[in-house]
Amino acid sequence: MSEQALGPFERLVRKLRMRWPLSEADIAAIQRLPLHIKSVPNHTTIVAEGARPNQSFVLLDGLVCRSKATNAGRRQILSFHVAGDIPDLQSLHLHIMDHDVSSLGPCSIAHVAHIHLRELVTEHPQVANALWRDTLIEAAMFREWILNVGRRSAEQRMAHLFCEIADRLDAVGLAHGGVYELPLTQIDLADALGLSAVHVNRVLQEIRGRGLIEFQKSTLLVKDAAGLRLLGEYDPLYLHNDPAS
Amino acid sequence: MSEQALGPFERLVRKLRMRWPLSEADIAAIQRLPLHIKSVPNHTTIVAEGARPNQSFVLLDGLVCRSKATNAGRRQILSFHVAGDIPDLQSLHLHIMDHDVSSLGPCSIAHVAHIHLRELVTEHPQVANALWRDTLIEAAMFREWILNVGRRSAEQRMAHLFCEIADRLDAVGLAHGGVYELPLTQIDLADALGLSAVHVNRVLQEIRGRGLIEFQKSTLLVKDAAGLRLLGEYDPLYLHNDPAS
DNA sequence: CGTCGGGTTGAGGGTGATCAAAGTTTGTGG
DNA sequence: CCACAAACTTTGATCACCCTCAACCCGACG
Numbered sequence: 001m002s003e004q005a006l007g008p009f010e011r012l013v014r015k016l017r018m019r020w021p022l023s024e025a026d027i028a029a030i031q032r033l034p035l036h037i038k039s040v041p042n043h044t045t046i047v048a049e050g051a052r053p054n055q056s057f058v059l060l061d062g063l064v065c066r067s068k069a070t071n072a073g074r075r076q077i078l079s080f081h082v083a084g085d086i087p088d089l090q091s092l093h094l095h096i097m098d099h100d101v102s103s104l105g106p107c108s109i110a111h112v113a114h115i116h117l118r119e120l121v122t123e124h125p126q127v128a129n130a131l132w133r134d135t136l137i138e139a140a141m142f143r144e145w146i147l148n149v150g151r152r153s154a155e156q157r158m159a160h161l162f163c164e165i166a167d168r169l170d171a172v173g174l175a176h177g178g179v180y181e182l183p184l185t186q187i188d189l190a191d192a193l194g195l196s197a198v199h200v201n202r203v204l205q206e207i208r209g210r211g212l213i214e215f216q217k218s219t220l221l222v223k224d225a226a227g228l229r230l231l232g233e234y235d236p237l238y239l240h241n242d243p244a245s
Numbered sequence: 246m247s248e249q250a251l252g253p254f255e256r257l258v259r260k261l262r263m264r265w266p267l268s269e270a271d272i273a274a275i276q277r278l279p280l281h282i283k284s285v286p287n288h289t290t291i292v293a294e295g296a297r298p299n300q301s302f303v304l305l306d307g308l309v310c311r312s313k314a315t316n317a318g319r320r321q322i323l324s325f326h327v328a329g330d331i332p333d334l335q336s337l338h339l340h341i342m343d344h345d346v347s348s349l350g351p352c353s354i355a356h357v358a359h360i361h362l363r364e365l366v367t368e369h370p371q372v373a374n375a376l377w378r379d380t381l382i383e384a385a386m387f388r389e390w391i392l393n394v395g396r397r398s399a400e401q402r403m404a405h406l407f408c409e410i411a412d413r414l415d416a417v418g419l420a421h422g423g424v425y426e427l428p429l430t431q432i433d434l435a436d437a438l439g440l441s442a443v444h445v446n447r448v449l450q451e452i453r454g455r456g457l458i459e460f461q462k463s464t465l466l467v468k469d470a471a472g473l474r475l476l477g478e479y480d481p482l483y484l485h486n487d488p489a490s
Numbered sequence: 491c492g493t494c495g496g497g498t499t500g501a502g503g504g505t506g507a508t509c510a511a512a513g514t515t516t517g518t519g520g
Numbered sequence: 521c522c523a524c525a526a527a528c529t530t531t532g533a534t535c536a537c538c539c540t541c542a543a544c545c546c547g548a549c550g
Contacts, residue, residue, distance in 0.1 A: 068388065071478050074396040078388045090385070093378045098385050098483040125370060132377045133338045135384060140335070140343050142387035143313065143323045150394040150439030151319040154506070185528065194395030199506050201530060217515090233316050238343040399538070430496065441539055446498060461497095 007031050008110050011084030011172060012058050018243050019137075020130035029124050033117075035110040040103045042183070046088075047101040053091045055113045059083055062107030063183055067191065068099045077192035079141060080104075080165065082172055089131065092117055105183030105218070140238045149194040152233070154203045157193045159232030162213060166222055167236050180220040207231070252276050253355050256329030256417060257303050263488050264382075265375035274369050278362075280355040285348045287428070291333075292346040298336045300356045304328055307352030308428055312436065313344045322437035324386060325349075325410065327417055334376065337362055350428030350463070385483045394439040397478070399448045402438045404477030407458060411467055412481050425465040452476070 007013075009031055016022060016030070037060070040046060046064065047053055064087055066078045078099060081087040087101050092114055121128035144164075148157050165182065169175045186204065190197040204215055212228045214221040222228060252258075254276055261267060261275070282305070285291060291309065292298055309332055311323040323344060326332040332346050337359050366373035389409075393402050410427065414420045431449065435442040449460060457473045459466040467473060 066388070068392045070392065070396050070401075076392045076395040078391050090381045093374075093381050094385065094485050096482065096485075098485070099388060122370070125367070125373075128370075128373065128377070129338075132373070132380065135377065135380050136335045136338050139380060139384040139387055140339065142384055142391060143311070143344060145391050146323055146387060146394060147313045147315065147321045149391060150321040151315050156315075187528075196507055197529085198508080198531090202506090205530090237341065240339045240341075240343070432496075442496090443498085443540080444538055447538095450498090 008035065008037065008060055009033070009058060011060070012086070015084045015172070016127070016130040016134070018241070019133045020126060020243070022126055022130060026124045026127050029120055030127065033112050033120065035112050037108065037110050040107040040109055042103060042105050045100055045102045046107075046109065047091070047097055049097050049100050051097045052095055053088065053097065053114075055111045056086055056088050056091055056117060057109040057111045059085050059087060060108040060110055063104040064101055064107060065104055065188070065192070066099050066101050075191045076194060077188065078145065079138070080168075080192075082168060082174060084172055086131075086134075089135070104188060137240050140240060144238045154193065154195055154199060155207060156232050157195070158189070158200070158203055159207060159212070159228050160234050161189075161192060161232075162215075162220060162222065163225075163229050163232050163234035164236075164239075165220070166225070167239065167241075171239075171241060178222045178225070180222070181218065182215075182220045183218045253280065253282065253305055254278070254303060256305070257331070260329045260417070261372070261375040261379070263486070264378045265371060265488075267371055267375060271369045271372050274365055275372065278357050278365065280357050282353065282355050285352040285354055287348060287350050290345055290347045291352075291354065292336070292342055294342050294345050296342045297340055298333065298342065298359075300358045301331055301333050301336055301362060302354040302356045304330050304332060305353040305355055308349040309346055309352060310349055310433070310437070311344050311346050320436045321439060322433065323390070324383070325413075325437070327413060327419060329417055331376075331379075334362075334380070349433060382485050385485060389483045399438070399440055399444060400452060401477050402440070403434070403445070403448055404452060404457070404473050405479050406434075406437060406477075407460075407465060407467065408470075408474050408477050408479035409481075409484070410465070411470070412484065412486075416484075416486060423467045423470065425467070426463065427460075427465045428463045 013027055013030055017027075035058070040062070046057065049068070059081055061083050064081045066081070066087060067075050068078060069075045079087075088097070091097060121131065141164075148160050152160065166175065166180060169180050174180070186200045187197045190200040193200065195203075207213060208215065210227070212222075212224045212231065214223065228234070258272055258275055262272075280303070285307070291302065294313065304326055306328050309326045311326070311332060312320050313323060314320045324332075333342070336342060366376065386409075393405050397405065411420065411425060414425050419425070431445045432442045435445040438445065440448075452458060452473075453460065455472070457467075457469045457476065459468065473479070
């Protein structure tokens with residue numbers, strides 16, 4: 001990863017600068033954060049519901065998701081996170097975890113103690129603003145997710161999800177011409193979409209048959225982005241990627 | 246309303262103090278905010294998707310909801326808000342609305358210009374922290390909502406929603422012994438739960454038949470709170486009401 | 491008194507779940 | 521590097537939850 005040469009928090013800094021104007025001092029302070037880098041194997045719970053962490057982590061490489069489950073064990077994935085995200089930033093202010101954070105594929109993460117994050121946001125209010133805005137965008141993504149599982153058909157849900165993932169990976173430069181590395185099983189997809197794995201399989205075949213995508217061996221290939229957006233009624237407004245909007 | 250005697254923002258202040266320790270100066274600054282009080286009739290869109298407001302509003306009295314709709318017009322309610330909430334606070338940082346905010350029953354609101362809110366949060370970082378924490382709790386509620394529509398049965402969804410509403414109204418002192426004033430139609434309930442109005446009607450009869458609740462004429466009566474929580478698998482952890490947690 | 495929004499009820503149908511079993515790929519230990 | 525197990529994918533059959541459509545009822549309100 002070329003980012004490593006520029007420091008482990010390069011992707012994070014790039015994202016936060018898109019969220020809010022930061023000074024050189026703000027950025028330097030982020031890059032000075034004491035960190036503890038760790039490798040996480042596939043399908044591992046990084047932070048569990050009920051935990052009371054005294055640190056958060058920056059995702060340096062890989063894919064993680066947040067999830068909750070019903071008492072009957074039915075899992076619902078709530079969000080996906082890519083390099084540069086801080087998936088459990090909320091534990092800085094909400095001290096007990098209300099959901100799980102786990103890896104999808106092997107990941108590299110950097111733990112940062114809450115003490116240092118707290119110092120960062122008090123000394124650098126602009127960083128606090130950037131993180132607050134990030135929290136707001138995350139909430140906007142949750143809202144769209146609710147609409148997706150609440151009111152769209154299985155096909156539409158899946159198309160919408162693929163559109164969002166593609167857009168987000170594009171935004172952080174993790175796409176290579178419509179090809180996306182996505183270590184998701186069909187079970188993971190089902191848990192994200194509120195469907196059964198069997199039905200995901202069939203819907204996948206259907207929209208693949210229509211020439212919209214290919215999805216096999218952890219690789220998503222978007223063949224007809226416009227058609228996919230049309231099917232999923234995808235409008236990226238809710239991602240608020242334009243810092244001016 | 247006795248709160249009006251203590252100032253229109255009394256409920257807001259009470260809520261924010263539960264979110265984060267505020268000084269007398271912080272509180273005074275909130276209460277000095279220039280405001281513009283307005284009455285809103287039933288079933289009115291207060292802020293529409295696509296709008297670019299230069300103000301937010303504090304809900305003084307009544308009930309409002311946030312919602313999005315698919316292109317086919319299928320509405321999904323995303324959250325309910327009670328007196329003391331600032332349902333469109335996000336427009337302070339996300340300048341274009343990605344959803345609607347509309348009234349359920351007649352409401353009283355107080356508009357506050359973004360200019361004054363921005364000044365408030367820069368001069369009073371503790372208020373900014375309280376609002377950030379509020380945003381995080383809101384996101385936690387969205388996550389639970391996703392689990393609800395994604396993985397729970399119609400009965401469970403409804404029981405869970407009633408539990409959450411009851412808890413939240415209890416928390417702000419709007420309950421009178423298991424009786425809650427709730428100006429929701431069955432159509433509104435359906436849109437909140439991702440169900441059809443017809444099915445809501447039948448589920449309502451079912452859980453009413455079991456002696457858990459009564460719901461008619463805009464009044465919710467919780468007859469068996471424990472049974473309702475059990476049915477809905479309700480665990481209020483995600484509301485993070487305890488400031489210490 | 492008529493209309494309108496909302497509530498209720500019935501009948502029928504479809505989307506997607508569940509169950510079961512057979513393939514296929516992945517991973518692991520010998 | 522092979523053998524085996526585990527995990528994932530695929531397919532078929534059946535089923536149920538919930539939707540849609542349609543009609544009727546009711547109370548509020550002009």
